[in-house]
Amino acid sequence: MMIVIMKSQAEMREISAVIARIEDAGYKVHLSEGDERTIIGLIGNGRPVDREQIERMAGVERCVPVLKPFKLASRDFKPRDTTFPIGNNLVGGKEIVLMAGPCSVESRSQIIETAHACKEAGAHILRGGAFKPRSSPYSFQGMGEEGLKYMAEAREQTGMPIVTEVMEPALVPLVCEYADILQIGARNMQNYALLHAVGESQHPVLLKRGMSSLMEEWLMSAEYILSHGNTRVMLCERGIRTFEKYTRNTFDINAIAVIKQMSHLPIIADPSHATGKWEYVAAAARAGVAAGADGLIIEVHPRPEEAMSDGGQSLKPKRFARLVTEMKAIAEAVGRNIN
Amino acid sequence: MMIVIMKSQAEMREISAVIARIEDAGYKVHLSEGDERTIIGLIGNGRPVDREQIERMAGVERCVPVLKPFKLASRDFKPRDTTFPIGNNLVGGKEIVLMAGPCSVESRSQIIETAHACKEAGAHILRGGAFKPRSSPYSFQGMGEEGLKYMAEAREQTGMPIVTEVMEPALVPLVCEYADILQIGARNMQNYALLHAVGESQHPVLLKRGMSSLMEEWLMSAEYILSHGNTRVMLCERGIRTFEKYTRNTFDINAIAVIKQMSHLPIIADPSHATGKWEYVAAAARAGVAAGADGLIIEVHPRPEEAMSDGGQSLKPKRFARLVTEMKAIAEAVGRNIN
Amino acid sequence: MMIVIMKSQAEMREISAVIARIEDAGYKVHLSEGDERTIIGLIGNGRPVDREQIERMAGVERCVPVLKPFKLASRDFKPRDTTFPIGNNLVGGKEIVLMAGPCSVESRSQIIETAHACKEAGAHILRGGAFKPRSSPYSFQGMGEEGLKYMAEAREQTGMPIVTEVMEPALVPLVCEYADILQIGARNMQNYALLHAVGESQHPVLLKRGMSSLMEEWLMSAEYILSHGNTRVMLCERGIRTFEKYTRNTFDINAIAVIKQMSHLPIIADPSHATGKWEYVAAAARAGVAAGADGLIIEVHPRPEEAMSDGGQSLKPKRFARLVTEMKAIAEAVGRNIN
């Protein structure tokens, strides 16, 4: 369903050509002839029509799509919230789920120490990066499978499920062996081969929003995963790139309410990346809970000044524990809870 | 205080010229000669040196300012929070102040009806536009002084102080006659003649952030007002312009914590403009409280579908009343309160 | 003329209410009932209908305006290019006009020296700021009327008309006494009181695009001036604010072709502000000519390392002279010329 707006000077034969094209595709045409413009509506269920093709026809000013380009991800398609269990939590339900841990797994002792500290502070799920996307080829690229093994050991000791990033299709089977949730990083939100692979895997997915992705594009990327029959998808707002320089990213807090309205999928907030500085993480985390997030993912490191990545935005376990208390109070104030 | 980074190929005479210029301005020079670069530091209290002048000198790669460009607005200058009374509220204190009302004053009955409804719902200050900045010369431009008179009448009836926008220096005296707080709109954040005039007025000011202003520029604009001895300045985050299209603006929730850290001035959140759609206003308002805002300004209209401006983002009084209840619960959760 | 897209679940009575509202405003209604949505078109010439009002009605998803919101500025309204003489040049015609000079007038000798140098290099119009908008209240704010007098003297000596910024309505008469063209700076593009005043003045205007203004908003601001009967308006693309940090602004070179298509007004490029670094000015200036600009405004200073503002982006007269030669060659290549 689409509307075609013709140019004011469009000629009769141009209008006829557009109509013929639309009817060819199996649609009924609905014509509105104003004094200044003619508007052509497509009605019914024809074959998909490419918007750009129509826009290239003579006399056409522009096309306005009436329907959203995503379907399985939309609330129109599935009005009720999607929920699914991860460990002892029901993601997308009344309880807010807390994911916490270091940016990178740096050593066996580091991840195990952090896991225990996060668990004690109230976290439900352990985060940690084994394969790290780094802007520079000279930066620490992660411990790889060794890191995954240490995370699995931390899970054994604490009972916390683990979420970790997978960066390429070929590694999806390996990461699935260890991880409870596959994270797609912001840089890979439109890495379609990877979306295909995690879709096929049937593993729960945490899909981060691209640094400058429209919410519509984000939901389209979710659609890629959903279209493989993998329905356990969480969306993660982690800040977008803007002109502002005092923070690493701009936390698009609006996205939480918008996504809840447009989609049935759970929405997770990442205040660590959304601010990029530990001093602002607590305020952003509280805001995320107040705005209606279904979960949070927060970077915690026992000694941030020694972290091999993202030390600047990591909380110490003590500060994280205090933040959990703050978030619990807000969760209650908005009719949710954190256990 | 500034650091000058020389180019890797900078010649001795170029370095000497920079040193001479800095010493001329009354600074001591501190030289660091690395293998790859020479770095020149300015120390002491010389005459102001223009960064761009130095950057234009031969052999200079760039200058790094060490100090922030604003002073009176900074927390370094005044570590304790600025507070001042408006009506029965102490802005900047423990209590969160609520400003509410229509985008535009449209008629006597409209503003009086709305004022009573807002008051009952829990608002402290009445907002309303008499002079309206509109993108189109063909749109309703506000009722002017007549609108101010109706607002004054609404204040009489409800006891609520009033905040309204002033758009040009020549009108500052007139608006001061009626208003308790002068609002500088986003489009005028860098209208220096206007900042000068409201600075001189000694009236309390609500300074909205420009649509695409850096926080640093926003604080510089506050500095313009403060430098006239007018210390009653509130900053108002109202969303910034980004690439995202589902919302009118992107609410920069990070700004609340950043401004609280960098400045002593009260910070107010405007969830109506920051989202641009009434459906998202409540979530944004709750987030603002959770993040630490000292106040909120929210558009309320008894019949938004008839509003002459911003109907799309206005709450009905009933929804606003429910939101006040929600905000009260969150305020308590973060150790603040709304009376 | 507008299209209203109803929600998929819109009820019959909601659709009827929208229709009633539209008919009330004097429009004919055109109804398209698809399987998934109902779409309502407004046809004919009714009273202006506020888009946001309709969008707030129950059951409405969104409204799509069919016509552009500006009229006098549009090519639909006036298909042929606007041209008008300034000095010996016909702005908007086949010849490309060159404006050059310092950012600020700093002294009598500086502006006169620069004027002669620019004239010799091939400039047609002298630029120079007497009233300067500066982010910091502590920066040099310009020489004021004294600066205007020196510019007038420079005009006398060189025969070049002068363009200079006016920042507040109250100063329009004063600046009109001296200047041949009134410049509206980027920060004031939506300063409506100022647009009104320069519209009334009937003086030629150079309207800079706001730092983050949509082209549509820019043309709406031109509309403010045009609606006062002042038709001598030039638009000036001076770069927009983006996330990129290596340059001060991002030169929106696309805007030149888009504006030429949408509007009949002359379009001027400002490569100095659009890049912010003198090293990149020549490339941007050449690009501006190649893209179809009707003129360029370029900052030139005899000793940029002593400039009181914008030294970093100013060309020395010699480099400017070489650039003029480069631009002449490109002008010819695109069928224009620079005399």
Next chain:
Amino acid sequence: MMIVIMKSQAEMREISAVIARIEDAGYKVHLSEGDERTIIGLIGNGRPVDREQIERMAGVERCVPVLKPFKLASRDFKPRDTTFPIGNNLVGGKEIVLMAGPCSVESRSQIIETAHACKEAGAHILRGGAFKPRSSPYSFQGMGEEGLKYMAEAREQTGMPIVTEVMEPALVPLVCEYADILQIGARNMQNYALLHAVGESQHPVLLKRGMSSLMEEWLMSAEYILSHGNTRVMLCERGIRTFEKYTRNTFDINAIAVIKQMSHLPIIADPSHATGKWEYVAAAARAGVAAGADGLIIEVHPRPEEAMSDGGQSLKPKRFARLVTEMKAIAEAVGRNIN
């Protein structure tokens, strides 16, 4: 080499801790004690120090890196322009290379017809997509290997080398069998596994800038490829995402001059994606040549209104031929040429 700026209230023991950390890493320390701040410089060649680690230390306000984070891609490392032959052209030399062809290969006849038309019009290299990154899983995803075969046939007939996108590491060997140049699309600019694979392949690479990537990040991605010993890398500016809506992207014309200054790698302009509308492609292409691009890549389709992707931004062969003539004239005007 880095500069550490301490907070104004930094204590002696905090300063000492930072110094100790820096000396530990093998650097000499250079201390500047101002009245307001202490500044610590790192000199010499120590082990890499993580900026964020230092910024997390007590008393530190921020760190300023002195050197650029990329090396092999920088002009400091390799002052002379990189050039290499592709077919009969020397990319990066005095001649400007023209790549043209359809967005997608749609059929054998379509690509062969287009190839001949492009060749006749003056193109040197044939572009065409066989594997297509599409926002929607429901859109045409390209013909895959079949498309590559048709491209190879078109090369046979016309003698033009071919450039085509590769989207996942596993397909690099296959695409290398057919393509002369591997294109990395904007969405994959930070797909590090893919950068690694094309680096290893030793095939020439066309690296598109990410939709919202800083130039610095773009050069870091080039560094990933260069660090595998693959030096035949071309950078491609294809527009960035901004707030502006009239064009699909904003062509960052400044990037051409900035990249030429910072890097020795050839820079290619893509006016088709940078504008998104065929009406603006010619102006953008001319601007690209005038600004100093080493090549252009332009979408051409014999019947854009039937194109399966990007029809809206494709030129018809006739218009492309005219554009080649226009570009030749500008190339000459800037001392380059197009053969």
